[in-house]
Amino acid sequence: MTDTHFGFKTVDEGQKAHRVRGVFDSVASKYDVMNDLMSAGLHRAWKAYTVAVADLRSGDQVLDIAGGTGDLARAFARKVGADGLVLHTDINEAMLRQGRDRLLDEGLALPTLICDAETLPFATGRFDLVSVAFGLRNMTHKDKALAEMNRVLKPGGRLLVLEFSKVAAPLAKAYDWYSFNVLPRIGQMVAGDGESYRYLAESIRMHPGQAELKAMMKDAGFGHVDVHNMSAGVVALHVGIKC
Numbered sequence: 001m002t003d004t005h006f007g008f009k010t011v012d013e014g015q016k017a018h019r020v021r022g023v024f025d026s027v028a029s030k031y032d033v034m035n036d037l038m039s040a041g042l043h044r045a046w047k048a049y050t051v052a053v054a055d056l057r058s059g060d061q062v063l064d065i066a067g068g069t070g071d072l073a074r075a076f077a078r079k080v081g082a083d084g085l086v087l088h089t090d091i092n093e094a095m096l097r098q099g100r101d102r103l104l105d106e107g108l109a110l111p112t113l114i115c116d117a118e119t120l121p122f123a124t125g126r127f128d129l130v131s132v133a134f135g136l137r138n139m140t141h142k143d144k145a146l147a148e149m150n151r152v153l154k155p156g157g158r159l160l161v162l163e164f165s166k167v168a169a170p171l172a173k174a175y176d177w178y179s180f181n182v183l184p185r186i187g188q189m190v191a192g193d194g195e196s197y198r199y200l201a202e203s204i205r206m207h208p209g210q211a212e213l214k215a216m217m218k219d220a221g222f223g224h225v226d227v228h229n230m231s232a233g234v235v236a237l238h239v240g241i242k243c
């Protein structure tokens with residue numbers, strides 16, 4: 001048996017995906033309102049910046065991994081138009097259902113697929129762009145997932161990883177206080193689940209920082225990786241180009 005971490009807890013590797021599923025099954029129906037509350041709406045700006053960096057063209061082929069309730073998939077679909085394709089995917093059915101229903105209400109019918117980032121069911125060299133927003137942190141074998149993302153990209157294609165990262169030192173104390181005292185309380189009041197939001201705070205601390213993630217992406221086969229810090233490093237967008 002091999003151990004891994006689930007927030008600050010050490011668990012058997014085989015257990016992690018099951019526990020992560022429990023978190024997202026529990027929060028799915030309140031996920032969007034919680035994102036707005038927790039980040040004071042900032043997640044919208046982080047995602048808008050990601051869409052701007054993606055710079056998609058009509059006809060582009062896009063895979064959104066861990067797409068959840070579909071914020072990026074929706075914005076990408078508007079860029080690639082009817083000639084392009086955006087696949088809205090996630091390992092969690094409850095999250096995908098929320099996303100699919102919301103997109104349908106807005107008049108967007110995207111292909112929605114359950115799939116595990118660690119074993120992507122797509123041909124090698126299939127996509128112009130792959131994105132994963134706030135999902136990589138939850139994966140058991142991040143190296144395997146990054147290698148899969150690299151495999152399904154066309155040569156010259158780009159991977160966009162939007163994820164919580166290492167905040168600038170002067171803000172660290174205040175950010176810790178907010179994460180461990182305020183976040184779980186909001187989670188308890190709004191979603192009836194403080195524990196899942198404690199996991200969120202813990203998983204952020206266990207996730208590789210900017211430089212470490214950049215090195216992992218290079219190890220996974222990305223020839224060039226740029227890092228864009230946002231909100232003083234609370235979040236970073238890593239952009240990897242497949243050689």
Ligand SMILES: C[S@@+](CC[C@H](N)C(=O)[O-])C[C@H]1O[C@@H](n2cnc3c(N)ncnc32)[C@H](O)[C@@H]1O
Nearest residue numbers: 066067068090091092095116117133134135138
């Ligand atoms: C915090 S949500 C992010 C949702 C959306 N991308 C956003 O930015 O709002 C993280 C998502 O990662 C998904 N996830 C976790 N492990 C995964 C895996 N191995 N493969 C695909 N998705 C995964 C979860 O089911 C969850 O929907």
